[in-house]
Amino acid sequence: MITISFNPDSGQPIYVQIYEYIKAEILSGRLARQEKLPSSRSLASHLQVSRSTVDAAYSQLVSEGYVEAKEKRGYFVNPLTHTQNFPVSQPEKANHHSREKQALPLSCDFNPDAIDTAHFPYSIWKSIGKRQLDNPDNFQMGDPLGDRELRHAISDYLHGSRGVNCSPETIVVGAGLDYLLQMLCILFERKPVIALEDPGYPRARQIFLSGGYRVLDIPLKKNCFDVERLEKTAADICYVTPTHQFPSGSVMPISRRQKLLFWASRKDSRYIIEDDHDSEFRYKGKPIPALQSLDNSQKVIYIGTFSRAVSPAIRMGYMVLPPLLMERYRRRLSGYACPVSRMGQAIMTDFIREGYFEKHLNRMRKIYKGKHDRMIEYITGLFPDGLFDITGDNAGLYIILHYYGALTEEELKKRADKNGIRLRSLREYYANVPADYLPTYLLGFANLEENQIKEGITDLAQKVFSEPKPHLS
């Protein structure tokens, strides 16, 4: 007979205590396989509990397979395997803190990926959010392509501001660029070779490689995607940033665009992925139209996100697929739920529809232009002529600073670190760094205030890029 001392303070029901006790006895081997348990009636009377309590414990043991109920014969302990001789391996302890960097007292971080969040219209977002929190539709599963209303709003915006040829039916909403690229990895059949700009967006490269694709890194020619070189490769897909090459900041000229579109039009399997990452922000003249707007052959996959225009924290992007790929997406991938919450989609829809998005963009364009102009002004004023050059200006959220002086990249990095300045070297964006590479930096200005830009650039000029003083001896 089984004797259990119940613990009235454990907070556990009696049936659970019986179940736990017998389970432990079985796992320890003290109750052997095929052993018959006492009948629930006799155990109940022995333990002075109700029979239904014992029945509940037995029933749980049966559910989990510790015990088997044999009709008219009673309860028997099931054979367990490998309980005692289970090899408890001790894998190397993973170092969970490997990514936590030493906190560095940063005086200035020219982060090219940052955005200005101080001027976001939080009160408007909040009032839309409150309204949408009242809408129970946001708890129902939505369209796998994204809510139609949102796709409609995106379509109107893209058509009006970027000249993109699209309709709600050709748009897929996703959780940012990376997610959309992952879906493309699944969408392409037979894993074509993918050509990438070098330098370019390192994560796109990683995503295609992880997806099992072969990638070709094509060096920029005069800061621009080299279509002649592309034509000599086996690539069927290319991933480009024509409006503002990431990271060099150049615009793909119209002749190169036409050549690229012509390349794509010559073979059914060819497609161009246009990543239009920060086209909202151009500070001189009209916006450069999207490559997709010039495409008569339905060969351009256009991708954009709200990461720079609103915030990367909302994780929302979209792609416009050519009709044949859209058909394939619907056929093969519409089982994948749209990864953006209904609530998030609904808020963004209203934000665009009610004109706040466009208003916010116009406002941010002015604010960013001010920061951009200040940065260039201070660089021009403080850095000696001939040793420096600026490119990639008049657009985006960073400029490119070229350095032709005597200091090496290592020396510059050491000086920057010492002065609490964080610099991003163009080198980090190369798959293959060219032999004639000279120190070049991406200087982001988006989340710096004008006085921080002034101080940061002054420090850069005086403490980092200043020529080493000749020894007086």
Added chain:
Amino acid sequence: MITISFNPDSGQPIYVQIYEYIKAEILSGRLARQEKLPSSRSLASHLQVSRSTVDAAYSQLVSEGYVEAKEKRGYFVNPLTHTQNFPVSQPEKANHHSREKQALPLSCDFNPDAIDTAHFPYSIWKSIGKRQLDNPDNFQMGDPLGDRELRHAISDYLHGSRGVNCSPETIVVGAGLDYLLQMLCILFERKPVIALEDPGYPRARQIFLSGGYRVLDIPLKKNCFDVERLEKTAADICYVTPTHQFPSGSVMPISRRQKLLFWASRKDSRYIIEDDHDSEFRYKGKPIPALQSLDNSQKVIYIGTFSRAVSPAIRMGYMVLPPLLMERYRRRLSGYACPVSRMGQAIMTDFIREGYFEKHLNRMRKIYKGKHDRMIEYITGLFPDGLFDITGDNAGLYIILHYYGALTEEELKKRADKNGIRLRSLREYYANVPADYLPTYLLGFANLEENQIKEGITDLAQKVFSEPKPHLS
């Protein structure tokens, strides 16, 4: 000289009209390559506009590459390629309406994937949402693994209610099960063979296939994953639903669990993916502990979501990785941003932390148990003995109905369609339908009210599963 008739009603600035005119002239070939444009001074005087207006137009043309500025010589038309002979192909028109089904007047949909959204505590969710809309942190990029606070809350919940061994450092937050499986596809090196339950979750199969994996469909043995058969295969990964097999509804017994864990422990490359999809809802006895809670060898990848417990529309799930895989994830995949919005994560964190999640689960468990009991009651009362069997009961949001009568599956479907009843056949979940398969249905009850269950089951008994009447002749 270029003559342009300006349109004062177009709403376009003069410089844009000059730019558009010259661009059209270049694209049409009327302005030939290398042709020199008039100097900005002379064109300005000719058009009676200011010189800066012409400069702005020229500058835009230069930005986009239509025109080249040669120092001290002026502006020249750039050579364009392939403008005239561009092949404007007409790809087949994609049929955008292919998925819009004929609206059918459904009288009852026993959808096994649906949840009850009528009893969600909207007012609490809303008040947390309002509070979080005030938090500007939700517009800053978060941790790529998911917010630490949320991972902490999930860790406490999983530990307490599922016995899962975890910590915030071993949890990755993602946009639902599909997204997390896609990330696992990237995480495993050298694409191991993956064993799946058959019948099982069809999308998991599709995701692994899309990820370039070879999958092995292992038929259930006595409604349970067949570990003996797994041992004879080359599979290194298996994807299982031990707590409530999807879709058969069985519980993997403890001996099979131990065998499976032992299988995994014998080789470094082996892992078990445990999809704990609806373990929150068990209506009899204690919850079945997660397989991961028995794992001493750190071989189980545990995945769960909030899709059934809260709503699939919030797109939120999590996985617990064994330390070595977590280390690999941090090293290789932490460049991927968490696809769930910061706002969504913050709301869920508070919802769990403040006790509402557990309260909601307890309430829903009661409500679902009521619906579950009613469904079984009506089936037992209305369906003749011997011709029917129920399995997979006492857990989840659907039961399994086995039919042993004379009607074929096609006849049953025809009858159901005619009466506006939507049934999900178990057949749809098989990779390979077994030869001895008999008509079997998943009957979901979650989003039906009790009277709908009564009517639906009555209709099923009388109009669909009733034996064909013998001809009286």
